[in-house]
Amino acid sequence: MLGKGRDKKVLKNKTKEGKEEKEENKEGKESKDLKDKKIERQKLDIPKFAVITPEFSSKKALCSFCGRESIASSGTWICEHCECVNEPSTVVFGSNPSLKEIQSKLDTGDIDEFSQALASYEAFAKSAQDNRFAYVVGFLYMRLSDFYLSNLNYNRKDFMYENTLLRRNATKAESKAKLFLFKASKPGTTPESIFTSFMALLKLGRLRDASSMLAELNALNNKESMPLADYASMLFSIENGAYADAMQSINKLIKENLFIENVAYYQAFILYKVKRYRESVSILEKLLKVGFSNKNLSDLILLISKK
Numbered sequence: 001m002l003g004k005g006r007d008k009k010v011l012k013n014k015t016k017e018g019k020e021e022k023e024e025n026k027e028g029k030e031s032k033d034l035k036d037k038k039i040e041r042q043k044l045d046i047p048k049f050a051v052i053t054p055e056f057s058s059k060k061a062l063c064s065f066c067g068r069e070s071i072a073s074s075g076t077w078i079c080e081h082c083e084c085v086n087e088p089s090t091v092v093f094g095s096n097p098s099l100k101e102i103q104s105k106l107d108t109g110d111i112d113e114f115s116q117a118l119a120s121y122e123a124f125a126k127s128a129q130d131n132r133f134a135y136v137v138g139f140l141y142m143r144l145s146d147f148y149l150s151n152l153n154y155n156r157k158d159f160m161y162e163n164t165l166l167r168r169n170a171t172k173a174e175s176k177a178k179l180f181l182f183k184a185s186k187p188g189t190t191p192e193s194i195f196t197s198f199m200a201l202l203k204l205g206r207l208r209d210a211s212s213m214l215a216e217l218n219a220l221n222n223k224e225s226m227p228l229a230d231y232a233s234m235l236f237s238i239e240n241g242a243y244a245d246a247m248q249s250i251n252k253l254i255k256e257n258l259f260i261e262n263v264a265y266y267q268a269f270i271l272y273k274v275k276r277y278r279e280s281v282s283i284l285e286k287l288l289k290v291g292f293s294n295k296n297l298s299d300l301i302l303l304i305s306k307k
């Protein structure tokens with residue numbers, strides 16, 4: 001789900017002059033200090049918020065972009081895994097064999113077969129008009145990179161050689177991820193396309209550009225764009241550590257019954273961040289009961305279990 005904003009400088013326009021780079025770095029440091037202060041302030045505000053837990057749906061559908069099964073509402077929904085917007089009318093999945101392959105390889109967890117399937121999906125995404133395909137390829141390569149890194153092992157006998165290979169594979173997957181996220185960050189004119197561009201920029205750690213995309217989404221101001229703008233605004237606030245702001249978007253989305261399972265996950269994430277562990281766990285348990293099963297949820301459960 002949320003990118004960790006890693007390696008923010010790598011994809012910056014290479015034609016930029018050195019001077020501009022330096023200014024950007026300085027600004028980056030100042031905004032980091034400001035960000036830390038803001039996080040502290042917002043943490044103090046959070047305990048006042050009442051937590052609303054809605055009834056979750058257990059209806060499932062296949063995501064047309066990553067091919068995985070996700071909780072889905074009857075209207076437009078956001079995939080619990082890749083966070084692509086799925087319209088009720090999209091049936092891309094059925095006509096795309098490489099996507100079917102991806103899904104089955106992801107489920108069996110065989111990483112070699114998964115990266116092969118991903119390569120064939122990549123070829124398809126390259127020529128696809130819809131930027132959600134490029135975004136998903138980027139998202140999946142990030143997952144692959146994380147997988148390689150999580151397998152680094154310093155206790156094995158031949159760890160030096162094995163680890164070098166793993167690191168090399170991780171770096172390769174990461175550059176592929178960035179390439180495709182960069183491609184996905186070029187938006188079209190539809191709300192879904194602008195939202196996808198926002199997501200790609202967020203994953204690339206390009207917060208300033210992501211914020212312009214959010215403004216564009218807000219400016220559309222129609223019934224398709226508004227729910228996506230609220231969801232994007234929630235993610236942007238979380239990425240900035242502005243939890244009180246994020247809670248406002250969350251409560252709004254819950255009241256309007258929009259994307260509530262994903263939104264509830266983020267609510268649980270914030271509650272964990274502000275050390276309201278019991279409330280966080282109670283939401284996570286409810287999500288598990290309806291079969292919500294994305295990776296972030298299992299990561300969060302692991303984090304809370306260590307508290």
Ligand SMILES: [Zn+2]
Pocket residue numbers: 063064065066067068079080081082083084
């Ligand atoms: Zn998906």
